[in-house]
Amino acid sequence: MSEQNLPENFLEYLSSLEYQYLLKSKIPLGVYVLPDLEEPLKWHCVIFLNEGVYKGGIFKFKILFPQEFPNTCPIVIFQSQIFHPQIDKSGMLNTTPEFETWNPYKFHVIDLLKYIKKIFNPIKIKGGINSSAVQLFENNKREFEQKVRKNVIDSIKNVYKSTEKGDLQFSKWDSKLEQIGLTILKEKGAEQFLSLQQNENHNLVQFSEKDSNQSNVEKITSFFSSIGNKIVEF
DSSP, X not given: OOSSOOXXXXXXXXXXXXXXXXXXXXXXXXXXXXXXXXXXXXXXXXXXXXXXXXXXXXXXXXXXXXXXXXXXXXXXXXXXXOOBTTBOTTOBBOOTTTOSSOOTTTOOHHHHHHHHHHTTSSOOOTTOSOHHHHHHHHHOHHHHHHXXXXXXXXXXXXXXXXXXXXXXXXXXXXXXXXXXXXXXXXXXXXXXXXXXXXXXXXXXXXXXXXXXXXXXXXXXXXXXXXXXXXOOOO
């Protein structure tokens, strides 16, 4: 494609096509995405991690489509604090190790999501942009893991907090909704359950537990895993 920047309305069309492609793809387990209703070039995302040193973490991030898209890789910014060799202090993800040159005929956002899932296990420091995390990972794994665990605990404590307008939000567990949801899951599948939970407020994801502690959040992660890789279109 031409290097010339495209009109914003066409960029919005391209991002919409990417989302449609995403809906038809096999989404990485534990990753959920919702395009912003007011800013189509911004997607709100969350990842639930269930393995490795980041296990139990619930990290929010957003994907931004720059004016140079589709000739350049979308920008990924983590809103949850994460100590990681490939994520700088501002939350910006280093995409160069996987997409040194973004090829619009070869890559899609689904590939970016797979890369995001992959950076957490195993951890790779080659080309890392967070020098503190790189050095600590190389020289003091124990301290590195302590910092990571703090990130995980903080992500659990802050699971109900909104990071910005329109992001994926969580609310306290409602046992009545649980029973309704389980019934619908049996009859119509996970997509219908998710749609029901989003019925009153398309920005609200009604998955959480009574308390923000490790064991309960693991239940949430297990529940998401049990219903499979689903992204709901709004």
